[in-house]
Every structure is written in C-alpha cells, then in structure tokens.
Amino acid sequence: MISVCKSKQSILSAADVVENLVGGSGAFATDVVELGDGKTVSIASLDGFGKSAIQSMNVEDASSVRSADIKLAQDLHESFGPIREHCPWLLNAREFWEWIAFSELREYALARWCGGSDWLINSEIPRPKDSALERFLMSPDSVHSQSRHVIRRLYIYADCSFSFDGTYDHISTILADDLDIPGAVFERKLGLSPTLAVALCRAANKLGAVKKTDDAKAISARSKRRKFFKQVNLLVSSVAMEFLSDAQIDDYLNGLVAEINSAS
Amino acid sequence: MTRYGHTPYLQAIFKSSACIYGSKSLTQADWDLIEVDGNNEVGSDDLGIYYETIYEQGFVRVKVVVESVGQLGIEEYLKHNESSEIFSGGLVALGTTSRVRRYFNGQVDFDSVEEILKFKSEVTLSVEDLMGTLQLEPVVVAITELIDPLNGLSVLPGTVLATSGSVVLKDKPLENKFGDLFRYEWINFAESEIYKKDELFDIDFVSVPPRILLNKGIQNFHFVMDREDNERGMQPKSVKSRRVLDTDISASVLHACGASVISRIRSKAAVMKEDDPQADEFGDVFDALTANEQSFIQGFRTLLTMDVELENNYQFCDQISKASESAINEHLTSRMLRNIQRYVDGENGLMDLLDLAGFPRD
Secondary structure, eight states, rough: OEEEESSSSSSOHHHHHHHHHOOGGGEEEEEOOOOOSSSOOOOOOOOOHHHHHHHHOOTTHHHHHHHHHHHHHHHHHHHHHHHHHGGGGGGGOOHHHHHIIITTHHHHHHHHHOOOSSSOOOOSSOOOOOHGGGGGGGOTHHHHHHHHHHHHHHHHHHHHHHHSSSTTTTTHHHHHHHHHHHHHTSSSSGGSSSSHHHHHHHTTTTTOOBOSSSSOOOOOHHHHHHHHHHHHHHHHBOGGGGGGOOOHHHHHHHHHHHHHHHHH | OSSSSSOOOOOOEEEEEEEEEEEEESSSSSEEEESSSSSSESOOOSSEHHOOOOEEEEEEEEEEEEOOOOSSSSTHHHHHSSSSEEEEEEEEEEEETTTTTEEEEEEHHHHTTTEEEEEEEEEEEGGGGGOEEEEEEEEEEESEEEOOTTTOOOEEBBEEEEEEOOOOEOOOOOSSSHHOOOOEEEEGGGOOOOOOTEEEEEEEEESOOOEEEEETTTTTTGGGGHHHHHHHHHSSSSSGGHHHHHHHHHHHHHHHHHHHHHHHHHHHHHHHHHHHHTTOOTTTTHHHHHHHHHHHHHHHHHHOOSSOOOOOOHHHHHHHHHHOOOHHHHHHHHHHHHHHHHHHSSSSHHHHHHHHTTTOOO
C-alpha cells in the first residue's frame, strides 16, 4: 500500500523547504492515497536506493555523482511500475514528490544538492543556495519545475529512455558529462518527446569545447551549446519535430552540430 | 547558416470544425456528441472543453475529430510539385502536465471536383490519462522536400505548412471575479499560533480555491460578527454604512495579493538568475506559479502591470522579473496602488467584497 506523506503546511519557497527539512522526515504526517476504487498498490521501499546512492557518491567527484544518479533513476523507474499501471496520475501529484524528497529520499536529496545535512543543525555552515533548495518543490504544470525537482528529474530521464526503446540505455546519454544539457532539453517542452529528447542529448554531447590557440580564441562548450539550442528553437518554430522519424531528427540536429563545430 | 524551414514560405491558417465525442465504454463505439460553448468552428482561435463537462457525463473515453471547412490555402504547392503525396495532416498533441508531445496521423486528400485539399484527423483519449492542459493542434506538414510556390526555394520535410486553431482540453479555471476567485473564512487570529492577533486578514494562495482569512477578533472589522444574534440568522445592518471600511479592505486585500504574486515572480526569476547568470527571458516563470497565482494574474493583470497593457501573462512575468528593485517598490506604492484604488472605488470592489464576505446586497 502506498502512503503519501503530506506536509503540515504549504511548501512554496526556499524558506518553507528549510523549515520542512529542519523538522526531519517526521514533519510529514501520513495520509493514505485514495485510488478511488478501493484498490491499493505496493511499491518497493525507496530507502535502500537512497542509501546505496549516498554510499557510492562523492559530491566532489562528478563521475561518481553521475553514476549514482543513473542507477537511482533506473531503480526509481522500475520501482514505480505498479504506479504507472494502476494510478499514473500519482506521478504528477505535488504531494507524492514532496513525500519522496522530504521523507523517503531526504538524505540522498540533501547529499546531492545541499552538501549534506550538517547545515541544518550547525548555523555556522552557510545555508545552500535558494536555487538548490527550490529543487525540493514541484509544480505539476511546469516542465521547468518537474525537471528540476531533486528526485523527479531522475524519474523523467529514466522514463524518457524507457519510452524511447524500452531500455534504460539512454539514461547515460542524458546524464552525460555536461549536466547543463539535460537542463536545456528537459526544462523546456523539447523534453516532452522521448525521441526528440534523446536525439537532442546525443547531438548536444558532440559539441566540444575548443581550446585557445595562437590563432583562435577559446570557445566554451557552454557558448556552443547556447548557439545550438538557439538554432534548435528556430528549427522547431517552423518544423513539427514530432512528425519526423528518428533518422530525420538526427540528420537535422547533426547538421546543426557540424555547422557550429566547423564555425569555431 | 542553414535555414531550416526558410521564412517566409507559403503558410496558411485554415478554418476547421471540431467535434468532441464521449463514450461510456472502453471498447464499444457508442459515441455521444459533447456540446461545447459557442459553435464548433476553429480558425485562428482555439476551441476549449473542460474536463468537468466530460466527467459530469460519466465518459471514460473522449474522441476529438477535426475536419477542414473549405480550402486549406496551400493548394498552390500541388502545382509546383510533381507528386500529390506531399502532405501529411494530423494533430500535434502537447501536454506539460501529462508530459505528452507527439503527432497523431490524420489525412489530407485532394478533392478534384472542388479543387481543394481536405483535412481530417481524429484522436481517441482515455479520460483517465487526461491531466492539466492538453492542446491538440491540427497541422499539415511537408512529407518530402517541396518547392515553395512563393519563391521557388525548397521547404524541408516536417515543415508546418498549414495550421488551424487548437482543441484545448483543460480544467475549468477559477473565475476572474474577486468574490468567486477566493473563499473567505472568519477566524480569530488570537486563537491561532500562525497569525498575529492584530492582523486584519491573511491570504492563503495555496489552498484550492485560495482563501482570504479575516480576523474575527478585530473589533468593528465587521461589527456584525460581534453580534450573537447574527449567528442565529439575524440580518446585518445596512450595507451602505460599511461602505468606506469595505472598500479599504477590498483594496488592501487586492494589494496584498498583487504584492505577494509579484514577490513570487521575482523570487522565481532570482533563482533562475542564480542558476544561469546569463538568463534573459523569464516568461516561463508563469508556468512555475501555482494555479491560484496564475488565476489571479489572469484576472487582475491590468491592475498589476507596470506601464503598458501587456499581451499575455508570460510577458507580464518577464517584465516584473526584469524590473529593478526600486522600480518595483515604486510600482507597489504608486501605480499599482492607484490602479487598485480606482478599481475598488467603482462598485466592483464593494460588491465583490460583499460577495466575498457572504453578505446580502441592499
């Protein structure tokens, strides 16, 4: 049976997030989700996934964070199978993700985005940035908010890969070395199509930084990526990418990448 | 630079007729036409249907059928391209809540008698899957590389050549009338740990619908609240005697709501800037607000706006996000205050507040 924990008060801002984190997991009272037809649904405990991710993750080492995120994304998606089957609407409920972030995977979320939980008990340690704390919030109607949530982002990446071809092979393409890429794709409506999202991540990963030489100035991967996504936005303003085949999408996007890479 | 889908190319907006059907069966084709407000024509405007209308009638499936009325406006492409199999017609589905972005294939046929293209597309959806707002946009796209009749340049596969207004399935929005937008509650702030006993009111934007909490403990706030016999159903005194007080409160509530929404927009924008210092577009902040906050902006944007009447809520969020701190402070204490005062000085403010507080009008 799924029990979703609801916060005692509305959580709207970074300050509210801190208040709920200070209260610990116990700040959430438990309410059973009504499925409407008297049925219940069971999922595996998520606690073990969170602990395993924390153990394998060294925040100073981007590669270990990436590996932990990839594994956790798959674990979550596999675990939520019964929810997708019986009550898919739950995956869009704000309370559900609040419960996961503030209770079930609280320690992972703190370790991953807030440098751990010491700052909660030691006032001499500075509070994390608001942009990190607001990752505990989730607005169901906003793709930006959905894909920035401490946990839901991982579920979205896994679901994208799984919807693409029934495997989890593409999570590592989405969560590649440059973590700004999934942000650029999934924080916009581009990420709503699994085919387009996977193709965009694959293409954007080909935009390498250019080192400064005597003849040319350095060009960061970030500036190339900005150029790429500006071009992509131009493209989608006149082309229905949803209509195109995987190969056609790859063709268009690789054309953009080649042009940007050759111009630098 | 390669121009994908060069601009301008021959594009058209066509008129269409959209019908929405409901079925109470998951398997049988027993479709009933669902009546929508207005007529079923869509052109440059969208056709909206509320989920409530579907739920109320107990449907478990919904079918949307869109057909063109008259020519599509892109018939010229046929004269400049050898094959007639150059178009695909269908519906592009976009839903941010249900996370859908896909193409539903339909058909485009050439009517040789009338010499026009005819479009038809339909999609069947399970009511269980409907969440948030789902937009279905009729489009005609190029299947192959085409020659553009306007200038002879080529148009790439996938380019949208013609489009019609969308069918939008959505939740019923909160009404934009003040009294309907909010639910009011009288409570004694002195008996609550959350509120200060001297505060006149508080606004809870999170509950659905949002609530305005009025402090029952303030003497003469509404003196009728202090009368025991009122609780037994006695009528309050003449409404006119409370006019000045009510108008002031109405303005205060509106101002507090406006300031709260503006503060939330700026706080969301600040987080975006913190994350990406080069961010320069903040219209998307609107999507990150709660449904109540969005409703408030939708209803009262003309009162909250800083200088010109903006075209939409996204532009409003962008403008508020980019304004300097001093400009916002001045706005809150000057222009916005004047706008609200003018609004409540009319009958609207008073009447809305009376609706809000549940009093009969005299």
